[in-house]
Amino acid sequence: GVPVGRELPDGPGPGAEPDGERQVPPGAGSVIVVVATDAPLLPGQCEALARRATLGLARTGTTGSHFSGDIFLAFSTANEGALTSTFPEDDGSAPYESMRFVPWGRMDPFYGAVVESVEEAVLNVLTGAHAMTGRAGHHVPALPLDQVSALLTARGAVT
Numbered sequence: 001g002v003p004v005g006r007e008l009p010d011g012p013g014p015g016a017e018p019d020g021e022r023q024v025p026p027g028a029g030s031v032i033v034v035v036a037t038d039a040p041l042l043p044g045q046c047e048a049l050a051r052r053a054t055l056g057l058a059r060t061g062t063t064g065s066h067f068s069g070d071i072f073l074a075f076s077t078a079n080e081g082a083l084t085s086t087f088p089e090d091d092g093s094a095p096y097e098s099m100r101f102v103p104w105g106r107m108d109p110f111y112g113a114v115v116e117s118v119e120e121a122v123l124n125v126l127t128g129a130h131a132m133t134g135r136a137g138h139h140v141p142a143l144p145l146d147q148v149s150a151l152l153t154a155r156g157a158v159t
Helices: 043-051 053-058 108-128 145-154
Strands: 032-037 071-076
Touching: 032 043, 032 053, 032 108, 043 053, 043 071, 043 108, 053 071, 053 108
Parallel strands: 032 071
Antiparallel strands: none
16 A cells, blocks of 8 residues: 555656656556466366456556556366367267366355465565666666665554
């Protein structure tokens, strides 16, 4: 709930351009989220998990934008080979296969886990990133963790 980017003492402030550098327009970045689980899920359940990634992003403060090319994928490693199709054998073997899956009514804990893990992944990236200079000398500073910590403490967000 603390607008850290606007509150940092060395930050550019809303709409400002530090040191004459071109400011990156909102929505210029994209996010790719891959959710992998060993829970036995059906393809539609994996799709439902992927849709929950946006909730984890939203918890970090972003709202997305029209130009953001976000991609969310989810897959399960359980039931390997269960959804493949083969020609029937003429040897009289069983005509049906079976597989296990989580009942739809028990998916809520998985949704919560996706939301929390996406939020945690974003926070890990922000706090673990280093300053870098890229193509054409474009510089991106690291998040000053000591200043962020002091700001959050001063606002009562952490103790």
